[in-house]
Amino acid sequence: MNMKSNRLYLRELKMDDLGSLHKLQSNVNVMRYITNRPKTLEETENELFRILQMYKEKNADFEVMAVCKNETNQLIGTCAVIKNEADEFEIGYRLAEEEWGKGFGSEIASLIEDYCFGIRKLNFIVASVEAKNIYSVKILEKKGFNLILESIDDENGELTKYYRKDRHNY
Numbered sequence: 001m002n003m004k005s006n007r008l009y010l011r012e013l014k015m016d017d018l019g020s021l022h023k024l025q026s027n028v029n030v031m032r033y034i035t036n037r038p039k040t041l042e043e044t045e046n047e048l049f050r051i052l053q054m055y056k057e058k059n060a061d062f063e064v065m066a067v068c069k070n071e072t073n074q075l076i077g078t079c080a081v082i083k084n085e086a087d088e089f090e091i092g093y094r095l096a097e098e099e100w101g102k103g104f105g106s107e108i109a110s111l112i113e114d115y116c117f118g119i120r121k122l123n124f125i126v127a128s129v130e131a132k133n134i135y136s137v138k139i140l141e142k143k144g145f146n147l148i149l150e151s152i153d154d155e156n157g158e159l160t161k162y163y164r165k166d167r168h169n170y
Helices: 015-025 041-057 104-119 134-142
Strands: 008-012 062-069 075-083 089-095 124-130 146-152 159-166
Touching: 008 104, 015 041, 015 075, 041 062, 075 104, 089 104, 104 124, 104 134, 124 134, 134 159
Parallel strands: 089 124
Antiparallel strands: 008 062, 062 075, 075 089, 124 159, 146 159
């Protein structure tokens, strides 16, 4: 999923990213709508090992990439395309808090769309987001995703919005 935009590029994660990845995943505000809690260093390390193993297996059902700035090569987030329990390709991303409000979320969403529709030729992609995560909701709606379901999440009791975008709307 090596993709590039004006300000960002996506690349595979590597062991050298552990510090930056943990800084991202240990931030309570970044992880609020993902796991509802920050991750420990051990959890981040285990997750990174699992991702690196998936690269070796060339598993197209589980792709997680580093989001980096073109100018500095700094890792500022991650994004993913993962086949969910419903056998659909679900997209997601997380972005460093200090980078919020700069339009990077929309830029990442565009990169993921280009990859999913332009390269992978998927017929559709989905995204789920807690309703309280208003900025992610705005990004999905601005990018033309259609709200198809709202439900209460069994794990955290929060209202979750489920979106879909078809390739012909890309």
